[in-house]
Amino acid sequence: MESFEQLCRERRSIRKFTDRSVEKEKIDYILRCALMSPAGKRLNPWEFYVMQDAEKIHSLAACKTYGSGMMATASAAIVVALDTQVSDTWMCDGSIAAEHIMLAATEQGLGSCWCHVYEREDSERLVKEQAGIPDNLTVLCVIALGYKDEERKPYDPEKLLYNKVHEA
Numbered sequence: 131m132e133s134f135e136q137l138c139r140e141r142r143s144i145r146k147f148t149d150r151s152v153e154k155e156k157i158d159y160i161l162r163c164a165l166m167s168p169a170g171k172r173l174n175p176w177e178f179y180v181m182q183d184a185e186k187i188h189s190l191a192a193c194k195t196y197g198s199g200m201m202a203t204a205s206a207a208i209v210v211a212l213d214t215q216v217s218d219t220w221m222c223d224g225s226i227a228a229e230h231i232m233l234a235a236t237e238q239g240l241g242s243c244w245c246h247v248y249e250r251e252d253s254e255r256l257v258k259e260q261a262g263i264p265d266n267l268t269v270l271c272v273i274a275l276g277y278k279d280e281e282r283k284p285y286d287p288e289k290l291l292y293n294k295v296h297e298a
């Protein structure tokens with residue numbers, strides 16, 4: 131990847147994956163990047179649950195009526211769970227870690243997609259069951275990972291929402 135901007139351009143949500151499994155080295159690389167994400171007061175309220183059992187991952191496609199279809203073909207997934215008692219910035223910390231995971235995956239030639247779970251009670255129950263997550267943790271999201279089976283165009287810098295940027 132020639133630049134960070136290029137990485138940002140190429141990270142798109144991928145919701146269809148081939149059945150090729152993700153190499154352990156790539157998962158380890160992604161996890162190292164997640165563990166280097168910043169966290170308020172360095173309290174690290176996150177816990178990452180790595181799923182590589184296809185049957186369990188695919189079962190998560192049913193965790194919501196809409197928006198969890200990518201799980202049906204993902205060959206790996208990382209659940210971002212948090213101890214909300216550890217830090218009042220837990221949601222920010224978890225979100226940043228999730229983005230590190232997605233950017234690292236893009237850099238490794240993988241597709242990824244955020245499947246939102248927080249405040250979707252039935253979804254959280256199923257995810258916790260399948261990933262063996264204890265009750266005291268809150269699941270923010272599951273990041274689906276795998277080799278892409280769909281093409282998404284990179285972002286075009288010409289078409290960015292510059293109206294969201296204000297002189298102050």
Ligand SMILES: Cc1cc2nc3c(=O)[nH]c(=O)nc-3n(C[C@H](O)[C@H](O)[C@H](O)COP(=O)(O)O)c2cc1C
Nearest residue numbers: 141142143144145197198200243244245246247282
């Ligand atoms: C907080 C958050 C929650 C999201 N939840 C879902 C989801 O549950 N299901 C899904 O398919 N995509 C989900 N996405 C992905 C967005 O739909 C996607 O990022 C957006 O459409 C822009 O597309 P891009 O990721 O290709 O740039 C979520 C993204 C974020 C940041």
